Amino acid sequence: MENIILQAENFVLQLFETKLSANNFYHNIDHTKRVVKRITQLAEWEGCNEREKEILELTAWFHDTGYVVTNDGHEEESAKIAEEFLTSNQFSLSDIALVKKLIFVTKKGAVPITKLEKIAKDADCSHLASDDYFEISNLLKKEIVLKNNTPILDLDWLEANKEFFENQQFYTQSALLKWQPYKELNARELDAKILKIKTKQQVKLNNKRTGRGVETMFRTTLKNHIELSAIADTKANILLSVNAIIISVALSSLVPRLDSPSNAFLVWPTLILTVLSVISIVLSVLSTRPNISKITVTKDMIKNKQTNILFFGNFYKMNLKDFEWGIDYLIENEDVLYNSLTKDLYYLGLVLERKYRLLRITYTVFMFGIIISALAFIISYYLFMIN
Known part of the structure; x- marks a missing residue:
């Protein structure tokens, strides 16, 4: 297990270093390492066996590798890259299929069903419960602005974040128990930031009104x-x-x-x-x-x-x-x-x-x-x- 995981880590590190766009301020090796850490924690808390832990960790390493090819539909490319790597390392076809399935469940809007799918989904969204959520969020904003060449107003970005908070949920019992309280704290701070901006805008608007x-x-x-x-x-x-x-x-x-x-x-x-x-x-x-x-x-x-x-x-x-x-x-x-x-x-x-x-x-x-x-x-x- 350690051998294939170590090989996957080295492969992804080299892939991102040589082929990933410099505009990927969020979807990069730091995000991947963060997901690997979180998915390992959840796998332990949820009582996964050694094979399941291996599948989950491989999923975490490869789930965003498709960004070296495309931004839209990167999950499909990530699955292809993972399949090629695992096939070359004599991974079983059933386990390769499972890794690909777990990569697809990290797609926005996908609803996890199995235990492993829930773990993968929660790990990918674990930054919502992070102490440095707003710093991470700003990196994602910077990435989107650079790639789309379109500025995003602070209020629009915060409201988009709020919508994501409201639509995203944790699925595993461990995440609900250990991460949900921190997510709610970030949600309240998000509301406070939105209110502060709206209050400033209202003051300006009132000054302009006849x-x-x-x-x-x-x-x-x-x-x-x-x-x-x-x-x-x-x-x-x-x-x-x-x-x-x-x-x-x-x-x-x-x-x-x-x-x-x-x-x-x-x-x-x-x-x-x-x-x-x-x-x-x-x-x-x-x-x-x-x-x-x-x-x-x-x-x-x-x-x-x-x-x-x-x-x-x-x-x-x-x-x-x-x-x-x-x-x-x-x-x-x-x-x-x-x-x-x-x-x-x-x-x-x-x-x-x-x-x-x-x-x-x-x-x-x-x-x-x-x-x-x-x-x-x-x-x-x-x-x-x-x-």
């Missing part, structure tokens, strides 16, 4: 939206009333006379008028029917600007304590407040678009309904008279 002008803009625009919504409801009510009267007249005055042979010509005009009036009523009701959100708003949604609790349809499922917290949060964070008002304007606009689109259809149906009904009456009466 408060009264912004408030006037929101007040005027919201007022216009509400007035337009009221006008749309009034139009819908007019159509409802008119069509209800038409149906009432048709049912009370025309329908009772349809059983008389002399009034047979009224059957089709009455039917057409009634059906089109019913359609107009249905469309009018749809244009005014309210739509209440079924999503339960959480504190995280408020913090991440994913909702607007100023609208009753969003906060009605919240308890009073959470709602009061949300309002206080809006008051203390002006950017979130303006974001909520912006969302209010946007969704009011969507509601208005739906109302006026349905009203346009309703008026069209009503207009052509009257015309068609009148024509049907004239034609039916003419045909009745000539017969």
Whole structure:
């Protein structure tokens, strides 16, 4: 075991020294050695046998060797390099397949199933629980910036880190017991750094705002939206009333006379008028029917600007304590407040678009309904008279 591990170490050291790009500030021999150390620890803690320890350590040495060939899809190249090396050292086919499988599980988004897969996955992400996590993270940022030739803002990078923290989990019991507390400490420090940057940005933003002008803009625009919504409801009510009267007249005055042979010509005009009036009523009701959100708003949604609790349809499922917290949060964070008002304007606009689109259809149906009904009456009466 020691012989093959030592050979693998020397092979990877030479490979990285001669072929790895100088831009690999994170995916380099230091990261590989760190993963080797962590995977060895986990293998011991998880009670692995000698063969499993050997497989895991070989996986750690080779899991990032593909970076000497490519950045995207490096796991496939790493597996090829590991296969070539192990084959030349008379490693068994089953063990080579297992090493390749463990390399693939270190890929972002891959979910480990077996004990060895969980150990490999946890070891590769062990830096999240490291005391020098932020120094390591900055090395990865520097590598990405140089390779993509695109700058990354500090806040964007920290928020991307936070997302990774939230999506990544430890799978082995040993990692959960020994590393998870340190990971949570780093997560809290990450939140503190994000908050600090956002606070500075907010101060700058507040200094630039012309408060009264912004408030006037929101007040005027919201007022216009509400007035337009009221006008749309009034139009819908007019159509409802008119069509209800038409149906009432048709049912009370025309329908009772349809059983008389002399009034047979009224059957089709009455039917057409009634059906089109019913359609107009249905469309009018749809244009005014309210739509209440079924999503339960959480504190995280408020913090991440994913909702607007100023609208009753969003906060009605919240308890009073959470709602009061949300309002206080809006008051203390002006950017979130303006974001909520912006969302209010946007969704009011969507509601208005739906109302006026349905009203346009309703008026069209009503207009052509009257015309068609009148024509049907004239034609039916003419045909009745000539017969």
